[in-house]
Amino acid sequence: MWANSWKIHRPSVTVGSQPGAVGLSRSSGKVQLELLDLFIQWDWSTYLADYGQPTCKYLRVNPTTALVLLEKMRDTSRKNNVFAQFRKNERDKQKLIDTVAKQLRSLINSHHS
Numbered sequence: 001m002w003a004n005s006w007k008i009h010r011p012s013v014t015v016g017s018q019p020g021a022v023g024l025s026r027s028s029g030k031v032q033l034e035l036l037d038l039f040i041q042w043d044w045s046t047y048l049a050d051y052g053q054p055t056c057k058y059l060r061v062n063p064t065t066a067l068v069l070l071e072k073m074r075d076t077s078r079k080n081n082v083f084a085q086f087r088k089n090e091r092d093k094q095k096l097i098d099t100v101a102k103q104l105r106s107l108i109n110s111h112h113s
Helices: 026-041 042-052 063-080 088-110
Strands: none
Touching: 026 063, 042 088, 063 088
């Protein structure tokens, strides 16, 4: 009798042909996939060099969105790692994030001027 109440209901959600992407339009899903790919591969040199080109690998990634996410990542990392400043690899990671953030700000300013 109560056995049915223990069933877990997991609706199948799809975007176009992409299972698992919840509540996204097809183009929004592509933007998020490109953004995720950019952050996972840490492919900032390609993004910054190719930005604005019609054949850019990350054509749909808005630099302002990327900057916001990068800054959140940096702030979270700083808050969670109080002693990170004492570890060289953490300091190097923070410097790299700061450098990419500066380059993104410059890119945003140059395209909005």
